[in-house]
Amino acid sequence: MATGGGEQNGGGDSAxxxxxxxxxxxxxxxxxxxxNIDTLLVSTVLGVIMCxxxxxxxxxxxxxxxxxxxxxxxxxxxxxxxLVKESFPGPSKFVPPFALTIFVxxxxxxxxxxxxxxxxxxxxxxxxxxxxxxxxxxxxxxTFAISISVFFLIIIYSIAGKGxxxxxxxxxxxxxxxxxxxxxxxxxxVELMAKxxxxxxxxxxxxxxxxxxxxxxxxxxxxxxxxxxxxWAVFHILVVTLQAFIITVLSVVxxxxxxxxxxxxx
Amino acid sequence: MGINATIxxxxxxxxxxxxFTMKFVWPPIKQAMNERAxxxxxxxxxxxxxxxxxxxxxxxxxxxxxxxxxxxQDILAGANxxxxxxVEKAKTEARTEADxxxxxxxxxxxxxxxxxxAELRKEVSAIALAGAQKVLAREVDxxxxxxxxxxxxxxx
Numbered sequence: 576m577a578t579g580g581g582e583q584n585g586g587g588d589s590a591x592x593x594x595x596x597x598x599x600x601x602x603x604x605x606x607x608x609x610x611n612i613d614t615l616l617v618s619t620v621l622g623v624i625m626c627x628x629x630x631x632x633x634x635x636x637x638x639x640x641x642x643x644x645x646x647x648x649x650x651x652x653x654x655x656x657x658l659v660k661e662s663f664p665g666p667s668k669f670v671p672p673f674a675l676t677i678f679v680x681x682x683x684x685x686x687x688x689x690x691x692x693x694x695x696x697x698x699x700x701x702x703x704x705x706x707x708x709x710x711x712x713x714x715x716x717x718t719f720a721i722s723i724s725v726f727f728l729i730i731i732y733s734i735a736g737k738g739x740x741x742x743x744x745x746x747x748x749x750x751x752x753x754x755x756x757x758x759x760x761x762x763x764x765v766e767l768m769a770k771x772x773x774x775x776x777x778x779x780x781x782x783x784x785x786x787x788x789x790x791x792x793x794x795x796x797x798x799x800x801x802x803x804x805x806x807w808a809v810f811h812i813l814v815v816t817l818q819a820f821i822i823t824v825l826s827v828v829x830x831x832x833x834x835x836x837x838x839x840x841x
Numbered sequence: 842m843g844i845n846a847t848i849x850x851x852x853x854x855x856x857x858x859x860x861f862t863m864k865f866v867w868p869p870i871k872q873a874m875n876e877r878a879x880x881x882x883x884x885x886x887x888x889x890x891x892x893x894x895x896x897x898x899x900x901x902x903x904x905x906x907x908x909x910x911x912x913x914q915d916i917l918a919g920a921n922x923x924x925x926x927x928v929e930k931a932k933t934e935a936r937t938e939a940d941x942x943x944x945x946x947x948x949x950x951x952x953x954x955x956x957x958x959a960e961l962r963k964e965v966s967a968i969a970l971a972g973a974q975k976v977l978a979r980e981v982d983x984x985x986x987x988x989x990x991x992x993x994x995x996x997x
Contacts, residue, residue: 602845609845618851622858629866636869638876645873652870672863680858711851715844720851724859 590794597692597790600714601699601706611714613699618711621683629679651675658824663831665736670830673728674823677721682819684712685782689808689815692789712782712818715775722775725826729770729833736834745836770829774822781818785811966994 601613632648641649655675663670687710699707711717733742746763747756785807792804970990 604846607845609847610850611845611847614847615850615854619854622854626858626861626866629862633866633869636873638873638880641873645870648866648870649874652867653874656871669863672867673859675867676855676859676862680855714847716847717851719844720848720855723848724852724855 593794594787594790596706597696598708598787599706600708601704611708611716613704613706613708614711614714614717617687617709618680618684618717621687621711622680625676625679625683651679655823659827663827663834665732665831665834670827674827677826678819678823681712681721681778681822682815684710684717685815685819687711688713688782688785688789688811692786692793708786710782710786712778713786715779718775718779718822719771721778721822721826722771725774725829726767726771729767729829732830733833737836741836774825774829778818778822781814785814962994962997965997966990969993969997 600611602609602611604610628644629648629651632642632644632646635642636645636648652671652675655678656671659667659671659674690709695709696707699705708714733745737745747753747759749759750762751759788807789804789811792800792807795803973990
């Protein structure tokens with residue numbers, strides 16, 4: 576699904592320029608205080624679309640025969656609700672909408688990968704913006720924003736579910752028992768850190784790789800691009816949905832693991 | 842690549858969207874779905890109740906029909922019996938009446954016959970007496986043979 580422009584079909588130099596151009600963010604600021612404008616813009620626009628559509632579906636929600644939009648939103652809500660109900664034992668006021676937001680938002684992010692790689696950057700350059708990366712999931716900042724939220728919620732739900740004392744006890748005595756307390760601390764620390772890192776890097780890695788492949792396919796001669804382009808796009812439909820699903824499920828599972836007590840395991 | 846301030850912006854955006862979903866999307870949809878589930882549940886229960894009451898009503902109507910049929914048969918049988926009774930009574934009455942009329946007629950006939958006989962007897966005795974007077978005008982004294990003649994008259 577990539578349209579190669581003319582100038583990048585030449586030698587290795589222009590090819591690497593093309594690739595690196597496509598992998599550079601539209602940025603302002605210096606050092607840490609650099610802002611990836613493209614990621615922020617695209618993800619916010621997608622989020623506003625998401626909220627707008629879901630709000631339109633929910634605004635006139637009726638118990639009678641639902642309209643098309645309400646039907647769509649209801650399917651999503653039902654899907655997420657079942658998912659959360661199956662694994663999360665705690666109060667259901669916050670976690671289901673949280674999971675719904677993660678699912679729909681990351682799904683829309685990933686879908687940006689299916690838009691031909693040159694379209695939006697070309698449109699942006701016409702508007703005078705030199706760089707434009709349109710897949711927010713291929714930006715670590717976006718995926719880490721979600722996983723760090725999950726990280727803090729893990730701590731909050733651990734305390735909410737087990738109490739401060741229970742959570743502290745789990746840190747100190749789980750999984751090896753009181754005698755190996757230092758090891759417990761190390762293990763628990765690693766476990767706690769591994770969750771958000773794996774959560775965000777999984778999404779980031781899949782979509783970054785997907786984007787890169789599309790860019791490489793765009794380097795092929797224009798006559799044969801559509802063959803690998805089509806194949807990769809079809810495969811990517813699966814990846815787009817699957818990765819959105821995985822990050823949602825894992826977030827819910829992490830929160831339910833945090834909420835549940837592990838005392839009965841030993 | 843690399844982590845920078847974007848993550849802060851993304852986190853804030855994320856929080857806003859989550860709060861929006863939690864406030865304006867999830868509750869109305871969930872409420873509508875729950876209400877619909879309730880509605881469907883009620884509808885199914887009502888359908889079940891309706892079915893039960895239909896069965897009950899059809900049972901009742903069957904019973905009523907059966908009762909009505911039995912009653913009709915009873916009434917019919919009663920009417921037949923009564924009609925037979927009436928006919929029988931009428932027949933009996935007619936027969937009695939006929940017998941009475943016949944008896945009266947017979948009596949009348951007997952009486953007339955007796956009267957006629959008596960008259961005839963009187964007339965015959967008178968004629969016989971007259972004849973005898975004429976035959977025996979000379980030899981027989983009416984007064985002397987009166988007893989004899991009277992005896993004759995009674996014998997006739």
